[in-house]
Amino acid sequence: MPVSIFGAMGQDYRGQGLSIQGLQQAQQRNLRRIAGLEPGGIRGQAVQWGAGEFHRKLTYNTPYDTGALRASRRITFTASVPRAQITDTHSSYNPRSKTPPYEYDVYLHARGYRPGLRGGIQASYPYTMQHEGQRIIDRMQKMIRDWWNSIR
Numbered sequence: 001m002p003v004s005i006f007g008a009m010g011q012d013y014r015g016q017g018l019s020i021q022g023l024q025q026a027q028q029r030n031l032r033r034i035a036g037l038e039p040g041g042i043r044g045q046a047v048q049w050g051a052g053e054f055h056r057k058l059t060y061n062t063p064y065d066t067g068a069l070r071a072s073r074r075i076t077f078t079a080s081v082p083r084a085q086i087t088d089t090h091s092s093y094n095p096r097s098k099t100p101p102y103e104y105d106v107y108l109h110a111r112g113y114r115p116g117l118r119g120g121i122q123a124s125y126p127y128t129m130q131h132e133g134q135r136i137i138d139r140m141q142k143m144i145r146d147w148w149n150s151i152r
Contacts, residue, residue, distance in 0.1 A: 040145055057132045063119060
């Protein structure tokens with residue numbers, strides 16, 4: 001919505017009955033845009049959704065001999081700058097080998113895209129990114145674009 005100014009232009013405005021229309025609507029629109037750029041705004045929501053979706057697909061694609069590797073995957077969010085990171089936790093252990101999953105995950109990735117033990121793909125991070133990454137990114141962009149178009 002445009003802001004319109006009515007009154008005698010280029011003159012002294014005192015006593016001229018100057019009126020501004022649409023200013024409050026423009027201010028409200030700007031406040032909604034600023035709120036969307038806050039960490040809890042639309043960017044943060046898109047990052048949370050994208051990380052959750054990637055984690056879900058990654059867990060599905062991870063081989064599960066004992067389930068320790070699948071259970072060790074965690075999402076860490078940074079609120080100040082909307083960012084998410086998926087890592088293997090250091091506190092879990094494979095019940096058979098007593099090895100932390102983050103140690104043998106490196107060897108699984110080195111083997112490439114072969115099927116893992118009882119399902120999953122051994123190089124699950126790159127496989128998931130290659131097969132699901134673009135769909136997740138496109139959906140995140142659509143979330144932000146739809147929000148932006150809704151406040152115009």
